[in-house]
Amino acid sequence: MLNRTYTEMLKEKDLIFEIFQYARQLAAEIGRDQVYDFSLGNPSVPAPECVNQTITDLVSSMDPLALHGYSPGLGIPEVKADIVRDLNQRYGSSYSPANLLMTAGAAGALAHALRAVSNPGEEIITFAPCFSEYKPYVEGAGLKLTILPADTESFQINFQALTDSLNENVAAVLINSPNNPSGIVYSTDTVRRLASILEEKEKEYGHPIYLISDEPYRDILFKGVDGPYIANLYRNTLTCYSYSKSLSLPGERIGYLAVNPDCAMGDRIIELCPQISRTTGHNGAPALFQRTVALTAGQFADLPVYEENMELLYQTLTEYGYRCVKPGGTFYMFPRSLEPDSIAFCKYAREKYHLMLVPGDIFGCPGHFRIAYCVPTDRVKAALPIFKALAQDYAGC
Amino acid sequence: MLNRTYTEMLKEKDLIFEIFQYARQLAAEIGRDQVYDFSLGNPSVPAPECVNQTITDLVSSMDPLALHGYSPGLGIPEVKADIVRDLNQRYGSSYSPANLLMTAGAAGALAHALRAVSNPGEEIITFAPCFSEYKPYVEGAGLKLTILPADTESFQINFQALTDSLNENVAAVLINSPNNPSGIVYSTDTVRRLASILEEKEKEYGHPIYLISDEPYRDILFKGVDGPYIANLYRNTLTCYSYSKSLSLPGERIGYLAVNPDCAMGDRIIELCPQISRTTGHNGAPALFQRTVALTAGQFADLPVYEENMELLYQTLTEYGYRCVKPGGTFYMFPRSLEPDSIAFCKYAREKYHLMLVPGDIFGCPGHFRIAYCVPTDRVKAALPIFKALAQDYAGC
Numbered sequence: 001m002l003n004r005t006y007t008e009m010l011k012e013k014d015l016i017f018e019i020f021q022y023a024r025q026l027a028a029e030i031g032r033d034q035v036y037d038f039s040l041g042n043p044s045v046p047a048p049e050c051v052n053q054t055i056t057d058l059v060s061s062m063d064p065l066a067l068h069g070y071s072p073g074l075g076i077p078e079v080k081a082d083i084v085r086d087l088n089q090r091y092g093s094s095y096s097p098a099n100l101l102m103t104a105g106a107a108g109a110l111a112h113a114l115r116a117v118s119n120p121g122e123e124i125i126t127f128a129p130c131f132s133e134y135k136p137y138v139e140g141a142g143l144k145l146t147i148l149p150a151d152t153e154s155f156q157i158n159f160q161a162l163t164d165s166l167n168e169n170v171a172a173v174l175i176n177s178p179n180n181p182s183g184i185v186y187s188t189d190t191v192r193r194l195a196s197i198l199e200e201k202e203k204e205y206g207h208p209i210y211l212i213s214d215e216p217y218r219d220i221l222f223k224g225v226d227g228p229y230i231a232n233l234y235r236n237t238l239t240c241y242s243y244s245k246s247l248s249l250p251g252e253r254i255g256y257l258a259v260n261p262d263c264a265m266g267d268r269i270i271e272l273c274p275q276i277s278r279t280t281g282h283n284g285a286p287a288l289f290q291r292t293v294a295l296t297a298g299q300f301a302d303l304p305v306y307e308e309n310m311e312l313l314y315q316t317l318t319e320y321g322y323r324c325v326k327p328g329g330t331f332y333m334f335p336r337s338l339e340p341d342s343i344a345f346c347k348y349a350r351e352k353y354h355l356m357l358v359p360g361d362i363f364g365c366p367g368h369f370r371i372a373y374c375v376p377t378d379r380v381k382a383a384l385p386i387f388k389a390l391a392q393d394y395a396g397c
Numbered sequence: 398m399l400n401r402t403y404t405e406m407l408k409e410k411d412l413i414f415e416i417f418q419y420a421r422q423l424a425a426e427i428g429r430d431q432v433y434d435f436s437l438g439n440p441s442v443p444a445p446e447c448v449n450q451t452i453t454d455l456v457s458s459m460d461p462l463a464l465h466g467y468s469p470g471l472g473i474p475e476v477k478a479d480i481v482r483d484l485n486q487r488y489g490s491s492y493s494p495a496n497l498l499m500t501a502g503a504a505g506a507l508a509h510a511l512r513a514v515s516n517p518g519e520e521i522i523t524f525a526p527c528f529s530e531y532k533p534y535v536e537g538a539g540l541k542l543t544i545l546p547a548d549t550e551s552f553q554i555n556f557q558a559l560t561d562s563l564n565e566n567v568a569a570v571l572i573n574s575p576n577n578p579s580g581i582v583y584s585t586d587t588v589r590r591l592a593s594i595l596e597e598k599e600k601e602y603g604h605p606i607y608l609i610s611d612e613p614y615r616d617i618l619f620k621g622v623d624g625p626y627i628a629n630l631y632r633n634t635l636t637c638y639s640y641s642k643s644l645s646l647p648g649e650r651i652g653y654l655a656v657n658p659d660c661a662m663g664d665r666i667i668e669l670c671p672q673i674s675r676t677t678g679h680n681g682a683p684a685l686f687q688r689t690v691a692l693t694a695g696q697f698a699d700l701p702v703y704e705e706n707m708e709l710l711y712q713t714l715t716e717y718g719y720r721c722v723k724p725g726g727t728f729y730m731f732p733r734s735l736e737p738d739s740i741a742f743c744k745y746a747r748e749k750y751h752l753m754l755v756p757g758d759i760f761g762c763p764g765h766f767r768i769a770y771c772v773p774t775d776r777v778k779a780a781l782p783i784f785k786a787l788a789q790d791y792a793g794c
Contacts, residue, residue, distance in 0.1 A: 055456050
C-alpha cells in the first residue's frame, strides 16, 4: 500500500504555504495593494545581469555535448576550482576542489552531509528558532532531531541547553547563521564558545561531533555585523551553501557542500557522497548552472535592498512598541507577538488587516512571528501604518 | 561515526567507471585512435539547436525573477500542461498536468515512484538484464530488490520466473524498455501478458501491484519496432522519463514522473511526492530546464544515428559469429561473450585490443557483454576489424 510515513506527513499542515495561498486568493478578490504579504522567503531582487549573460555566453560558445553532458558525481572539476579560489580569497580558508561536492541547492547539500556523518537512530541537535524543513531533512535520513529552546533575549545559542543535551549519540549539531527566521548572525564569541564545548565533548566521547553549517544567507550580512566564516573556527565543519538567495536563483537548484580541509575523515566524507546520491536520486547538480555560478563567483544580486527594508521595519516597529532582536542578515525578522499565542496573533493580523505574518510556532519558537521582508521597499512602506494600527489594537493589553 | 551503509557500498567496485578511466588513461598514452571505447552510455549527438535557442530566448525575454524563481514542488503548471499535451497527442493517453511531477532526471522520478508506492521492507521485482543502479535506488528506499533471471533467447520477460516470484509483499514491478543493457523493446504481447498476470495477482492479494516503467530510452525506438506506450496497457503504471538521452541533456537533470490517470490512488501518489522530496533533498527540477523541455516538446537530438550504428554492428558482428538478440532501441547491444566468463572475456578484449566492453555480470546477466554504441559512426567502423580479430581468437574454442 502507499507509504505510511509520507501519508502521515500530509496531516501536518504547511502553514506558510496556506498563508501564502490565502494571500493570493485575497489579492485576486480585493486587489494586490490591499494585501500585505510577508509570508514567503522568496528573493525579491532579480538575478544580476551577469548570470543571464553567462548563460548566453555558455550556450553560444561551448560545445553542447560538453556543456550539457553528465557532470562527474562530485561536480565539474574546473567549477569547483573556481569556487574554492573565491572562498579561499574571501575567508582565508584553504579548500581544494576535492573538498567540494556540487549539489542541487542547500537541501541537496544537507541531505548528503546528514547521511555521511551519521548512522540511523543517531541524534542531530539544532537550536530554535530554526527552519521548519529541518525535521523532514533529518528524519528522512533516519535520524532524530532535537530542537533546543531559543535564547529569546539574543537568539544566539542557548549554551545551557546545549551542554545539558549533548550525549554520545549526537552525530552532529546543525546551525543556520544568518538565521531563518530570526535574521540573527552568530557572533565570533558564540561560534568560539560552541566550538570549545564541542571539542571538549569530542574528547570525552572519543569521536567527532560534526558541525553542519547551513549557510544559504551567508552573503546577506548587514553592515558592520560580526559574522565569522564558521568553518574557520571549528575543524569538523561541513558547510552547506546555496546560490538561491545570493544570486536569486532558487528555482535552479544549485549549491555545494564544502568539507573543511582539516575535518576528521573529511576525504572519506566526500567519498561517501556519490554513494549517498545513488540512494536518493540526486545525480549531480545541473551542469549549466554549475558553470554559471563558477563564472560569476563573487558577484551578487542587489542584496543591500534587504538591509534597507530591515532598517525601515526595525526602526519603525520598535517605535510602535514591537520588541525585536535586530537582525544581522537574511531578509527575515522575528519580533515578539503582541499576545502570547502567536498563531492567534497572526490570524488576527491576517483577517483584520490582510497582513500576512508567520507564527513562530512552526520554527520551534512560539510567541514570535516572522516577517519576510524580501518584498519591494514600497510595500514595506505601505505596510507600516498597518503594523501601527495592529500595535494600537493591542495597546494596553 | 561515518555511515556504515555508504562505507560498505564503497567496496563494490564501479566496473563501468573503472573501464572508462582505464580507457581514458590509455588514450592519453597511446592516442585516442588506438582505443575503442564502448563502455559509457553517454549521448554522442549534441542537443538539438532548438534547446540552446530556447534557453537564449528565455533568458532574454523572461523576467529573471519569474524565470529563476522557485518552482512549485510538483513542477511549473504551464510546463506540465505542454508536456501532457505532447504525450496525449503521441500516445492517445489522457494525462492532465495534475498527473505529473517534474523531477531531476529519471533517477529523481524513480526515487519518488519507489518511495510513494511502498513501505520499508517490501519487495520490488525487476528482470535481468537490468541497469546496475536499480540496486542502490531500491535499497536506498528501504526496499528489497529481486532480480529475476533473463530470458536470454529474447530478452523479453521471463514469465515463469515472474509467476513463481510474485507474492503479497511485492509493492511494484520495475521494468525498463527499451532496455539498458540489451537494447530490447518489450512487445505489445509481452506487456499485455505482464499486465494480465499482475491484474490477476492484484485481485488475489487485494491490493495494487504498481508497474514502475523506467523509460529514458523511450524515444530511441528503431524503425518498425513494436514498442507500445506501456501505461496504455496497464492501469497502475508510473512512468519515469528523462530528457538525458532524447535531448542529449544528461548533465541538466531534467525528467518527470507521470502517474497514469486511471492509476489506483494516483492522486494520492502525486500528493505524496512533495513529502518525499522533503526527505531526500530533491527540491524541484531546475526551472530553466523545465521551461526548455516544455518549449521543445516533440523535438529530439539526432537519434537515428544510433540505429545506423546498431545496424552496422549487428550485421557485421553476427557475420563474425557473435550471437546477439537484435536491439529495438537505445544505444546498447548485448551479445553473448565468446567465453562463458564474461569478465575474463572483457578483460581480454581490453588488454589485447584496447576494446572497452562491459561484462553482463553487473547487469545481472553473466555470459554477455554490453556495447554502448553512442559513439561517432567512424569509431564504430574503425572497431569492426577489432571485433573480427577478437572473434578469430576464440574461433574453435
